[in-house]
Amino acid sequence: MSEATLECTGLSKYFGTNPALHNLSISLPTGKIIGLLGPNGSGKTTLIKLACGLLTPTEGNIRVCGFEPGIESKTLVSYLPERTYLPDWMTVMECIRFFQDFYADFDYDRAISMLQALQVPANARMKTLSKGTREKVQLVLVMSRRARLYLLDEPIGGVDPAARDYILGTILKNYNEDSTVLISTHLIADVEKILDEFIFIQNGQLVSYASTDSLREDLGKSIDQYFREVFRC
Amino acid sequence: MLGKLIKHDFNSLSRVLLPTQIAVLGATILATIGFAINFRLDYSNNDGLVGLLRLITGFMSGIMVLAIIAASILVAFIIFQRFYKNLMCSEGYLTFTLPVTTSEILWSKLITAMLWTIISSVVIFISLNIFVLFGTGQDTFVNTEAYRQMGKFFHEAFSTIGGRLVWPILEVTLFVIVSTVSSILHVYLALIIGGIVSQKHKILASIGFYFVINIAVSILSTILSYCLGTSMVVTAESFDGIPWNTQDALSVYNVVFGAMQPYYWTYLVFSVAICAAFFILSHYFLKNKLNLE
Structure with missing residues (x-):
């Protein structure tokens, strides 16, 4: 069996009778930066949360490097949720030590140098930081791991354009050929330049999955243009 | 971990x-x-x-x-x-993505x-x-009288009843521990079910489930006492054999302690089983039904 980094087969998730994901089958390779793109409510966050084991599938299954969500998959996945999930009473340094304690693949030096570059005060408590700074801290923690799969849910939504560039640069620099990065966002124009591949989903179903290069070569379009065409309102 | x-x-x-x-x-x-x-x-x-x-x-x-x-x-x-905050709210995103098992989280x-x-x-x-x-x-500045009295009481108790006095002390301690564990797990289970069932009024739902669980446990304990006849209930007859008129503390102790044993162990085993049920249910719901919004 070929070992895809993330593999879904017939994956469905219903909230009550509403399908958030419906019969999704997709297999993501290793060593790519992949955009997970779609309009609001298309199931992007649901897919990511299923991969993390925060939601349980209604039907079908999802595997990370061959493992169903569980302790093995959690050691391999570095997840950035779309919300603040660090306890607000912890200081930035306490958060770093927390990650260092639990994740064997956490690179302390990398975290410290990223914090310095983003000018985050290391001894400040989380609750005293602005929303954007808190997001930076979370991104630093998540990207300081040497994970197999990075699941980034709206990583750049709340930060300023300068920090956005630094963060995208960081993602590019830190990931390696053993790892895959899945980025969910609707700021397509910003992330477009670092994406190798992209997934379009709508109403919980796969619309298209292709490489950025083939889109450019075959159709002569950017992902942003293509997105506006496919999801025209 | x-x-x-x-x-x-x-x-x-x-x-x-x-x-x-x-x-x-x-x-x-x-x-x-x-x-x-x-x-x-x-x-x-x-x-x-x-x-x-x-x-x-x-x-x-x-x-x-x-x-x-x-x-x-x-x-x-x-x-x-x-x-509640660690597991059922935003911090749950951190807790449940750590490379630990659900039972480790509950044990911790x-x-x-x-x-x-x-x-x-x-x-x-x-x-x-x-x-x-x-x-x-x-x-005096320091009052040692109370300790002297207590020491005297224990000394007398030990000299008449002897080392066997350790048993009721151990049994009471064990019972207090099991009851405390059961009370904690009871609230945990209510918080988990309330948090999973309701999206908006999690705390209110948890309070509701606390009472639902309470009723379920009462029903089980009633059924248990039925199955065992009336032997679960301490009645006046249970103490029929006690030689109240005697001055012999040791024989009173022996009869009372002996009479209490079936109730004690039945109830202790029941409580341990309830603790296990609370833990297993909590684990099941967190592992299979967790849907953090």
Whole structure:
């Protein structure tokens, strides 16, 4: 069996009778930066949360490097949720030590140098930081791991354009050929330049999955243009 | 990983709970001083100043009781609040993506809750002893009379009944531990089910489920006592064999202790089974039904 980094087969998730994901089958390779793109409510966050084991599938299954969500998959996945999930009473340094304690693949030096570059005060408590700074801290923690799969849910939504560039640069620099990065966002124009591949989903179903290069070569379009065409309102 | 979880959970609880325990000890010292002064005031003297002093010291003495009650409520509240925030709210995104198993998370929450229950009980025990030792001396600064009486009681009890007296002490201790574990897991389970079932009114739903679980346990225990006939219920007949008229403490002890054993063990095994059921259900719901919004 070929070992895809993330593999879904017939994956469905219903909230009550509403399908958030419906019969999704997709297999993501290793060593790519992949955009997970779609309009609001298309199931992007649901897919990511299923991969993390925060939601349980209604039907079908999802595997990370061959493992169903569980302790093995959690050691391999570095997840950035779309919300603040660090306890607000912890200081930035306490958060770093927390990650260092639990994740064997956490690179302390990398975290410290990223914090310095983003000018985050290391001894400040989380609750005293602005929303954007808190997001930076979370991104630093998540990207300081040497994970197999990075699941980034709206990583750049709340930060300023300068920090956005630094963060995208960081993602590019830190990931390696053993790892895959899945980025969910609707700021397509910003992330477009670092994406190798992209997934379009709508109403919980796969619309298209292709490489950025083939889109450019075959159709002569950017992902942003293509997105506006496919999801025209 | 369990050790790391316990370390982190314990620190996170201690940050809030350590000050409450220091407050209890501080209130104890105030109360002890207040009571010791109050004790020595001349009550026949109706001078205004003495009256005021009596009022102030009387108030100081009351502080300890208030502090102990407030701290005990706060310890329970913080333990459950941490559990709820850590697992069922935004922090759940962190907790449930850590490379740990669901049972490790539950064990860590249970062990740290037990540790803090023990710590706060020890602090209350120390407080009461400080109060008795230094606050209640009639003629001396330190009152050792109470300890002398207690020592005498235990000495007499041991000399008539002997080493067997250890058993009821052990049994009561075991029962207190099992009941505490069961109470904690009861609230945990209610918080989990409430948090999963309701998206908007999680706390309200949890309170509802607390009572639902309570009713379920009562029904089970009623069924159990039916199945065992009336033997679960302590009745006057249970003590028929007790030689009340005898002066022989040892034989009274033997009959009473013996008569209590079937009830004790039945209820203890039942309570342990309830604890296990609470834990297994909590684990099941977290592992299979968790849907963090």
